[in-house]
Amino acid sequence: MYTEDKIRIGMKDNGENIYLDPSMACRHGLIAGATGSGKTITLKVLAESFSEMGVPVFLADVKGDLAGMCMPGRETEDMQRRIEKFGLREAGFDLHGYPTVFWDLYGSKGTPLRTTITEMGPDLMATVLGLNDLQTALLSIIYKIADDEGLLLVDTKDLKAILNHVSDNHKEYEENYGKIAPVSLAAIVREVVALEMKGAEKFFGEPAIDIRDFLSTGPEGRGIINILDSSSLINDPTLYSMFMLYLLAELFETLPEAGDLAKPKLVFFFDEAHLLFSGASKDLLSKIEQVVKLIRSKGVGVYFATQNPSDIPDGVMSQLGNKIEHALHAYTPAEQKKVKAAAEGLRENPEFNTYETLMALGTGEAVVSFLGADGVPGFAQKVAILPPQSQMGEIDEATRSREITGSKYHEKYVDPYDPDSAFEFLKRKGVEEEEARAAAEKAAAEEKEAEKARLAEEKEAEKAQLAEQKAKEREEREAQKAQERAEREAAREKEKDARKVKTAAKSVGNSVAGTVGRELGKSVGSSFGKFGKTLGGNVGASIGRGIIGTLFKL
Template sequence: MFAEDKILIGCNENTEVSLLPKLANRHGLIAGATGTGKTITLKTLAESFSDMGVPVFLADMKGDISGLAKLGSETDKIKTNVDKYGLAAKGFKYQAYPVEFWDLFGQKGLPVRVTMSEMGPTLLSKILNLSEAQEGVLNIVFKVADEKSLLIIDLKDLKAMINHVVENKAEYEGEYGAIAEKSANTILRSLITLEDQGGNGFFGEPALDLNDFMKVDDNGKGIINVLDAQKLSLSPEIYSTFLLWMLSNLYQTLPEVGDMDKPKFVFFFDEAHLLFDDMSPEFAKKIEQIVRLIRSKGVGLYFISQSPADIPDDILAQLGNRIQHALHAYTPKEQKAVKVAAESFRPNPDFDTATVISELGIGQALVSVLEEGGVPGVVQMVDIVPPQSYIGAIDDAMRSDLLNLSELKPKYWDAVDGLSAYEMLLEKIDSNPNVESEVPTVDKEIIEEAKVEVENQEPVEESPEAPEAPEAPEAPAQPGAADVLGGILGTVLGGQQPAKGKKTKKSAQQKAIEKAASQAMNTAAREVTKGIMRGIFGQMK
């Protein structure tokens, strides 16, 4: 809980352990065996950051984090700790918190979508478990797409681009090197598996804007963004890669802010071991660099896992705030993990840290946080402060009500399938006589609106034709995305460009064309830029 301008984490009979807000972006670790209280600690910290006005992102692996959105209720254990440590006098009160629910599959929260171009070939290779040679082919596909201004938005775009590169490899191999058809076919097969895991819904538009994670409510409380990960946990590659994409984009897009009184944003990585499983040393080094530097952008990172041994040493060394719940020590591997956990703390002369780790009860933890000057505090054994929100999951009816009230629902709920590599490469619209059925969904809606308006529109009188001055012939220009889309819509609607010298009132058809062309230009500009400036991981070799 947030009390006396500090984050109160835990108490014992003799002391309290609190984290100073200005040191909260020095990152942290919450570790412990299953069932020892990590979820309660996570909720307590998330509530504290929200009370400070700091937005939070976290993943809900079991569904019980959703209780943050519901008014808390008293239990015997909570009452005991509240009374024992005088928490009511410090401001403890049962309350609900502002929560925005998200879901990569769009079932228990707002849909989370990312374009293929934003994800980039390196992170996609991690999802698909590609070999070095296969990743090389994927890199070539993205480079060709960048040069040709072909937007890779979703899975069908990527498959179309792979087929295009293979079919035209004689054109590209001189510049990029050998393009192995076997590697390309392996990538295509892997994309089918990704589709089966829900990739069709994840990759697309409207793409997630991370600025929508960094908001406060009307009362100044930070929004707690909860990603439902119950189903997602069955697809660990997608889960871990999405979190890495978030991390890289936060680092890439946020400005330097230096030391602040409190973080701008706090990001919790649950099941953190999934991020580092089978990770190459080069990739781990890049993450270590980002973890080390991103605090200067006001972002605090907190890793949650069963043991500190799950985190690479170089990254573990960056985590200054440590909360360690009980660890079992039944096997040699578990005994080694206990030793690693104990050695990560500044010793307390009153007890043996390694012994206490195995004896902690549920809701108890060893805690050490950074003190003034960034010096680690002496480890303390404490009872974790209870959360003020509901312990447990909310029901589906309440979740549905909260989703319907979300201001972001109109922005993200419906998918948009615009003009991109798939349509442009296959020339679907130009080659199919039934062109209207092939127009992307968003553009068909515009067209239908325009048709209704055209049917009800009075004829527009044209002004007298002015004489046309002779013009020098011009070289034909290469059509851009807006020109292509404008021509398509003009064909579908039967519209024509007005003759020069004629001043006509814009018809609904022309308005539709301009609206669709504007959308295409905005998408093109954004995606091409992201293709060039793909981000930290996308540029890594």
């Protein structure tokens, strides 16, 4: 509880109260202990105390037993005994609920929490995706291309769209952005799909969370206790780590440097932190360590709750100045070694053996060590943890629903919307390019058909002209042949007429020549008598006809 400007955590066996100095709360902390040892109660007491002093709190509720902080605690007989034991009545202890806002990445048990791919940033996105150095460099180039071309990267489909777009057009981008390997881009796409299969598509979208909404206060100036239902989220440590790391990184980017403050601006509690680190890659662990180390300069405290201190990586553990360790059980040599390491991580108190005490603690008891005002860890102290003022355990669905819808942030974030981002732009661009390509192909086809028709028409015209020319030539040949036939016929007729004349002339000539020749022959042969006369007439007629025949042959 918050009293005397300090956080009262518990009481030693001798009645001495143990406090956490709010000015040291940004030095982060650890709440460890086996199942059932009282970690959740301690976490609630701390969260309530921060809220009382006006410091907002963010809790990752893995089991659902932190939801009761919105309701006042019940004054049972056990609660009355504890109030009496710690003398809380005199300190102003009362049972009441705290201003609470429920969040849920999946939107079922709280107001949806979302961010965008752009806000996640290339470095953190690459870490979450587990990319190698080459792929990380390419992802940074993808972000740069998106910025240069004014493309919004809101959700995973936007990221896949631009990855595929750059891969398809990598030669066009290489002139300005260097070598881009499509194979590496395809590998990144596969990692994005794998992340989607884990439910990440619900985390990316609009409206994105305004990190400053976690820094608000409620009635009476109490800090808002933001409870993230992680009962489903914790099933995938990668997604859980991604979200928590994003919140811390976003706070680091958003908040100004604060220096040393009298109290934190915001306190984070990561319950079941062993799930946060279990199976995390080396790069992811390094990123978490870096953020935890730097975030305290912004006035943000981070507290990890886990079953064993060994669940926290050494690089992170070294940043945790305030420790509350409940009972640690050890049944094997390996487990005993871990408990001894946990005991050695606390400043030894000569009044008791830390190792043995950790093994013997009862429920609600813890060994604590807090940083003093000078920043030096205090001696380990065995204490009984105070009871919480709010309800312990879960709440019914009606109460949860009332708290969710009654939040001032519910209306702001409940309804998702999909803005005109890279996916829509590139899809529209693809459609336009396809339409332009189709139009060009259609125009080319039409031009080809027109050219084909023109050539066919020219061919037909040429064919018709050739046919006409052939017909004309055929007509000319026929006319020529007819003329020649006519000429031949005329020649034959002329020749025929000539032969007729010749024959007639020859006949007349033969007759005349025969007569003349006969008469001459008779005259010549008459000197030889009658026989000579007759012979001379016949010879003379024959010679006369021969002469005439020879003349008609010439």
